[in-house]
Amino acid sequence: DAGITQSPRHKVTETGTPVTLRCHQTENHRYMYWYRQDPGHGLRLIHYSYGVKDTDKGEVSDGYSVSRSKTEDFLLTLESATSSQTSVYFCAISDGTYYQPQHFGDGTRLSIL
Amino acid sequence: AQSVTQLDSHVSVSEGTPVLLRCNYSSSYSPSLFWYVQHPNKGLQLLLKYTSAATLVKGINGFEAEFKKSETSFHLTKPSAHMSDAAEYFCVVSNSGGSNYKLTFGKGTLLTVNP
Helix, strand or coil, rough: CCEEECHHHHHHHCCCEEEEEEEEEEECEEEEEEEECCCCEEEEEEEEECCCEEEEECCCCEEEEEEEEEEEEEEEEEEECHHHHHHEEEEEEECCCCCCCEEECEEEEEEEC | CCCEECCEEEEEEEEECCCCEEEEEECCCCCEEEEEECCCCCCCEEEECCCCCCCCCEHHHHHHHECCCCCCCCEEEHHHHHHHEEEEEEEEEEEECCCCEEEECCEEEEEEECC
16 A cells, blocks of 8 residues: 555634644655545545646645645645535545546544534 | 537436446547546545547556447446445546546436445
């Protein structure tokens, strides 16, 4: 299995508070991704990174920011959490080469009350 | 732009009977295609991938998928369902164009296996 660790695995917080989720990889892959998974929507891309300090928006990036200061770590921040951001968040990694899949972490279940 | 349509949101089969999960795709380029499986409260696990070397792709746990360019389909099959196959399955297409860095996911098919 690909070495991907997400932390925390579960979190409950209140509306308006900041939240940071961490993804750590041991594969030295160039690309890292944050997705959210909601019933009926499958997985939707929030942000992704194609190198240290290089990031770009996905299809549902509003209300989220990311940072990547080291190859192995990719942080997702909700500056002021809202109830609509209650979801399961998945980190994924890939080396970006053709036909190579993304590998996923075990997810973070985030509840915003 | 690429897109994926999983034609059934829920499929129910009896243990020991065949499984068919349907997926149609749209892509401007020759696509990379994948099937992932997600068991309850788990992450996504790669089942199989299409690499253009062969149109019939074999994956883990006895699953197969056939790439049909003329039908733009990539259906997932298994000859005999097992209780442990109960999970959600996602068909995924890459944005292709020479790189695989961005994927588009179908909305998933929930497979129920009845004893």
